[in-house]
Amino acid sequence: QQPVQSPQAVILREGEDAVINCSSSKALYSVHWYRQKHGEAPVFLMILLKGGEQKGHEKISASFNEKKQQSSLYLTASQLSYSGTYFCGTEVSRFYNQGGKLIFGQGTELSVKP
Amino acid sequence: NAGVTQTPKFRILKIGQSMTLQCTQDMNHNYMYWYRQDPGMGLKLIYYSVGAGITDKGEVPNGYNVSRSTTEDFPLRLELAAPSQTSVYFCASSYSEQPQHFGDGTRLSIL
Numbered sequence: 220q221q222p223v224q225s226p227q228a229v230i231l232r233e234g235e236d237a238v239i240n241c242s243s244s245k246a247l248y249s250v251h252w253y254r255q256k257h258g259e260a261p262v263f264l265m266i267l268l269k270g271g272e273q274k275g276h277e278k279i280s281a282s283f284n285e286k287k288q289q290s291s292l293y294l295t296a297s298q299l300s301y302s303g304t305y306f307c308g309t310e311v312s313r314f315y316n317q318g319g320k321l322i323f324g325q326g327t328e329l330s331v332k333p
Numbered sequence: 334n335a336g337v338t339q340t341p342k343f344r345i346l347k348i349g350q351s352m353t354l355q356c357t358q359d360m361n362h363n364y365m366y367w368y369r370q371d372p373g374m375g376l377k378l379i380y381y382s383v384g385a386g387i388t389d390k391g392e393v394p395n396g397y398n399v400s401r402s403t404t405e406d407f408p409l410r411l412e413l414a415a416p417s418q419t420s421v422y423f424c425a426s427s428y429s430e431q432p433q434h435f436g437d438g439t440r441l442s443i444l
Binding site for chain 2: 251261262263324326
């Protein structure tokens, strides 16, 4: 079942912060985050494995709450280059032949204005 | 370093025609995937493969077929094209459950 992302869209001014949430009704093994700019391919940001470990990449970080089956992506001090659509991809199993199979959310469109 | 290469980049098909979307990767990744992305929507998994000779259905496999005879190549076949298959198709690869690397996509219109 497709994870649900919120909000669907957000507009920020440069320097502002944002949080994007990804919720699943299924127990998750991992959550992957990708960013896609208009007309381009998705680009990997980070993977969160079950265990609740928070990951960071410059001013973008993420967490995974295993009890709630929810992941949040945190963008701090946003830059113009952060604009794009953010997708979470959820992995429910790593049994044989099922690993790596991601179900993606519908995306969150982020616009950063000067 | 080419990464994941998809051909063609654009294609217009007539209803009922067939075609093969090509995907090749040079990173020696064992896992490969095909997704479709409709306008303003997320990625839907069509088929995936965990190695040569092994393929499995994803969320939306109807109307498509795949094969994986080599590690590098993972072609997607559309039989009897329908307007509902108008979409952008992305191929991706990964080393097992590691991050997926995407190709630039094939924009397909069926008229």
